[in-house]
Amino acid sequence: METMIKKYQQKFKKVKEHTQTWDELQSLLLSHFRNASSIIQRLQLIQDSKKYGSLKSVDGIEAAVLAKQMDSLQNILFSMDKTLEEFRFIVISLEKIAHDGRQLVRGGGSVQPKIGKLQQRIGIKPSLSDCLEGLVQLHDMHQSEYLLKSSVVSALPTITLGPSESDLEALQQLLVDQPNIPKDEVQFIYDVIFAEDIC
């Protein structure tokens, strides 16, 4: 039983590594989003020929500036898609870890052990069901968050057609907040799993 708990703790350490990568990807995604936002907010302005001042004399300048800005925007959107792929990869890894966790209690077989055994606690160590639930919860949180990020990013091309500063701010806030991954709940899970390390 103790060795099983240790194995689970190893799995949670692996999960932590993945979530650290997640945090790095999060910074990257936010940076891309801010850049995309700046461009989108300027789009209407740069299509207004009255706002070109002395540049009006320079034939073809409007079209050239617009073309360059659209090209930049395309590149940023492409990078965001690539970053989303990396998030998806983490979700898949977390799913695999949770799956392996379930297999661990069955001893590789298909027999579900008794509830009593699963909920047994020795001292402050976590129960087996604490471990299982923790892994599943962490996976579910990140999967929901990935789906949210995905829909925010796919909303961008539509927003480009009718940009609104408040819409963009709202979307950015959603990305920043990560509502599906409440920090205190995550911390609570780790506190239960690694209780003996804390005391």
Added chain:
Amino acid sequence: MTESPSPSPSRLWRPAAQRNLRNQWANLSSYKHKWLTLSSSARSHATSLVNSSLNQRFVNARDLGVLSDLPGIIKKASFKLSKQQELHRSKLLASYRSMVAIVNQMMTIGASMRCFPKGPDNSSMLQFSNSSVDATDAGDGGGVPPFTFWSISSFEKLAEELIQMFTMELNLKRLLVIHFISMSSEDVQHNIELSWMDELYIGEFDDLRKCNLYSIEACTPLLPKVKGRNTDKLKLHTENRLDADVLQVYLTTWLSDVNIDKYRLDEIFTSVGEEMNVTLV
């Protein structure tokens, strides 16, 4: 038949031409990076200048309510902003000046891709030169490719295409620099007049002449334009000097580098690198 003690010039030419080309293109690549970096810092100076000028207008126009009892508060704030603007203005000009210098260097490189013999008995190669002492030697090995496929002219044509991008973009940015440094929200008397035909720093027109951006007959720098198009006349608009939207468009235009096709630039450096068997970043 005895062999001549010194190798013939044509045998010397090839390795010297290879060395020269690799050098020149490595320099070209490094100047490209420098120009892009300078352009980016110039843009931050311009942005700071724009913000400071807009702030100053705001401060001057504002009703500060209870604060207006404090003696000279508007004057002090305005003065500080003016000092800031001075600083940003001179940094912007310094960056612009460095960008002109870089384009000059690029022009020199573009004209230095040929190799001519020198020394007694033509026994060693001058690495590069703009012209030959001997009018019959074109310095291009008679059209023989120094590496595998391309002749010296092919290298020169690509360099010219590349340098042209930076030259045209520099000229367009010149127009923007003129606008940025002539913003002022203080007394109208202190407003600097806008003109395409005034030097931005002492010696600027000499530098522009070296870049083929100055017309000696017309005594004016060439008009800025977008690649593939022509600008007939330049009319400088002075009425909306502090229009925030127009300034935003100017800053976006600076950022866009409309005359620099980044994809084509990469393509040129990649293919030149492949021909010369080196990696050019």
